[in-house]
Amino acid sequence: MTxxxxxMSWPRLSVGMGLAVIGLLIFILGAAPSVFGLDRxxxxxFVQITVFLIGLAVMCLGGYIALNALWNGRPKSxxxxxxxxxxxxxxxxxxxxGLSDVFGFGSHLAPNIPYFGPLQxxxxxxxxxxxxxxxxxxxPRPEKIKRDIESVAPTPNTPHDA
Numbered sequence: 001m002t003x004x005x006x007x008m009s010w011p012r013l014s015v016g017m018g019l020a021v022i023g024l025l026i027f028i029l030g031a032a033p034s035v036f037g038l039d040r041x042x043x044x045x046f047v048q049i050t051v052f053l054i055g056l057a058v059m060c061l062g063g064y065i066a067l068n069a070l071w072n073g074r075p076k077s078x079x080x081x082x083x084x085x086x087x088x089x090x091x092x093x094x095x096x097x098g099l100s101d102v103f104g105f106g107s108h109l110a111p112n113i114p115y116f117g118p119l120q121x122x123x124x125x126x127x128x129x130x131x132x133x134x135x136x137x138x139x140p141r142p143e144k145i146k147r148d149i150e151s152v153a154p155t156p157n158t159p160h161d162a
Contacts, residue, residue, distance in 0.1 A: 009069040016066025020059050027055030044116035049098045060091055060131060067138040074140070083137030090130030097123025 030052025033039045064087065071080070100106035100123070101114035 009072050012069035013066050016062045016064070016069060019062025019065060021062070023055050023058030023060070023062055025055070026058055027052050030055055043113075046102060046114045049114070049116055053095055053098050056094060056128070056131075057091060060087055063087070063135050064138075067135065070140050077141075079137045080140070083134040086134030086137065087131050088134075090127045090132075090134060092127075093130060094124045094127030097127060 028035055029038070030048050030050070031044075033048065064084070096103065097120050098116065099114075100120055101112075106114070106120065107117060
């Protein structure tokens, strides 16, 4: 009988990667609508900021599902747990930076039109970089996977069920 922990969960991996690609398309739609022929303004306004932040959220969700599938039921390391938290923290930083004018702590407060300026862009980039570090920490190390598989596989000197 095969051990289900040794088989990768392809459906979860496929769903996660599909969501990440859909999120990337939504992100591009918000960040550069001219790629899709939808650019109506020279400034990046509230709707564009919201769309690319939603795209970033879908990418984060897809990446989380895909990388969680790579662990496939094995206990996660401390660095993977920290990686989950860094992904969430990076997203919060990106949202807080991107929507700072809307939240009331940006440079163009209400009733002015929200403006996505260079400081907000830097904050979103920092948030994305923190998300990237979190994803890197989520990747299972190959030597740990090999060790886990060897601990489950029977040794040649021990009897096992046929």
